[in-house]
Amino acid sequence: MNCQKILRVLKANGIIGKPTNPDVKGVGKREIKRLFPNCSFDFHKVTLVLLIARLIAPWSFLLCYFLELIPWLRTHYLAVIKKYKS
Numbered sequence: 001m002n003c004q005k006i007l008r009v010l011k012a013n014g015i016i017g018k019p020t021n022p023d024v025k026g027v028g029k030r031e032i033k034r035l036f037p038n039c040s041f042d043f044h045k046v047t048l049v050l051l052i053a054r055l056i057a058p059w060s061f062l063l064c065y066f067l068e069l070i071p072w073l074r075t076h077y078l079a080v081i082k083k084y085k086s
Contacts, residue, residue, distance in 0.1 A: 003035040007083050032079055040082045047076035 027035075029043055048068040057064050067073055
C-alpha cells in the first residue's frame with residue numbers, strides 16, 4: 001500500500017474508507033500510524049466481537065447494543081486520520 005499517494009490525493013477533510021474486498025486483512029493502530037506518518041489520529045473501538053454478535057443478534061439486537069458498550073468486547077477500530085497541512 002502506498003499511503004503517501006493516498007495522502008497526496010486526499011482532499012482536505014477527505015475520508016479513507018475500508019475497501020469491500022473480502023481478502024482485506026486487519027491493520028492495528030501501530031501499523032496505521034507507521035503507514036501514515038505526519039498525520040493525527042483519533043481511534044475509537046467499535047464492533048462487538050463477531051462470534052458473540054453472530055450468536056446473539058438473531059434473538060436480540062438490543063442485547064448486542066448493550067454488550068457493544070463494554071470496551072473489551074469491541075474488536076475493531078474506527079480511525080479518523082487527518083493529514084497535517086503542508
